[in-house]
Amino acid sequence: MALHLYDTATRSVREFHPVRSGMASMYVCGATVQGVPHIGHVRGALNYDVLRRWLIHNGLEVRLVRNVTDIDDKILTKAADADYPWWEWAFQHERAFEDAYAVLGCLPPSIAPRATGHVTQMVELMGRLIDSGHAYASGGDVYFAVKTFPGYGELSRQRLDEVQQGETLGEGKRDPRDFTLWKSAKPGEPSWPTPWGQGRPGWHLECSAMATAYLGAEFDIHGGGVDLVFPHHENERAQSQAAGDPFARYWLHNAWVTLSGEKMSKSLGNVVSIEHMLERHRAAHLRYYLIQPHYRSTIEYSDAALSEAAQGYRRIEQFLRRVTGRTGPVTPGRLSAPFVEAMDDDLATPAAIAAVHAVVREGNAAFDNGNDAEARSAAGSVRAMMGVLGLDPLAPEWAESSDSGTPTRQALEKLVDDMLTERQEARAARDFARADAVRDRLLEAGITVEDTPDGPLWTVKDV
Secondary structure, three states, rough: OOOOEEEEOOOOOOOOOOOOEEEEEEEEOOOOOOOOOEEHHHHHHHHHHHHHHHHHHHEEEEEEEEEEEEEOHHHHHHHHOOOHHHHHHHHHHHHHHHHHHOOOOOOOOOOOOOOHHHHHHHHHHHHHHOOOOEEEOOOOOOEOOHHHOOOOOOOOOHHHHHHOOOOOOOOOOOOOOOOOEOOOOOOOOEEEEOOOEEEEOHHHHHHHHHHHHHOOEEEEEEEEEHHHHHHHHHHHHHHHHHHOOOOEEEEEEOOOOEEEEEOOOOOOOOOEEEEHHHHHHOOOHHHHHHHOOOOOEEEEEOOHHHHHHHHHHHHHHHHHHHHHHHHHHHHHHOHHHOOOHHEEOOOHHHHHHHHHHHEEEEEEEHHHHOOOOHHHHHHHHHHHHHHHHOOOOHHHHHHHOOOOOHHHHHHHHHHHHHHHHHHHHHOOOHHHHHHHHHHHHHHOOOEEEEOOOEEEEEEEOOO
């Protein structure tokens, strides 16, 4: 394949070669289902969804595992505060995450395993580590002995003498740098039996056990947010390789969504929930906004930036409507060379989307000049490229009848886009009086229109 991806472990862009011919295997760290999803949570899922679609386009079968962490200190605390059973609290929020992924156009994973369903695999992994001298049990807890693994710190570039796990130092821990694989049972908490006592799994252990259970001892891509590089992914890599598993060949990390310069997190209270966003914006606009920047670039959230992204998507959508309205349905066609080059270059979505808009400009020019064949060819290319991004405006899932957003917003966009199509047709026919009349009607309604190389851009206050 021509695809190159930035690998965190080597700090380099590497050509992608799958472990198994014709198959790409991906493990993506999913949600810890302690609360409702926000846009920081779903950004990574969207980034890896685009990567998956690109791999599929290149002829690979993709097996994607996205886990659910359904047992965790925060889940137990929040469930208790709300007077809910922990399992009910976790499941409610798991469903909220799945709904958010679906409404934003993510392909369903091959499997979404829950941590609580894989204790058997975790016990087996701990047994291998203890038998090989890389882990030890103490008072019902089980710890990984960091100093026994020479490669510890290579993923995150941590020096061993500076490592801090961020864990409470247990009485039986031999070295403060060791991390917990298994937590001994506490009164009132859920627990499972092991040869070393009742307890529940540590966070890092869960992902190693689930990844190898479904993808094998060696797989292609391990993805997650940049905040997971240390300690989570460092510890996953250490315990898996210490047990003898090659584990992931490529480590990919997406950047944060920030608000006022801070990473979005519930503890900081600076979250923008998906439910709140979809009350004001179409799901297609939100997806476009979150995948347009490079996956390794931080997104500084603002309403203005989201509105600008929505207008960019509408320009693409309107072009396709113009062409199909005059010439009939258009099927997806060929990808443009600049689009392919961008996607193969570490999933460079900013350049890929710029390539889409370049074809939109060419197609609009052809349409205005009466060259329907060229306009249809451009529209087919646009549909194909947007399909790879999971955002083809003519695909059933993004039609107004099924897209998210308020009915008022949907109705407004349909009316304005139809009027702009009428205006563009009048201009193409050199009927400038009719074109000006349409523009005046829009201005009277508080909608301003700016003509750009990509087509008309409209804005309205407080909608």
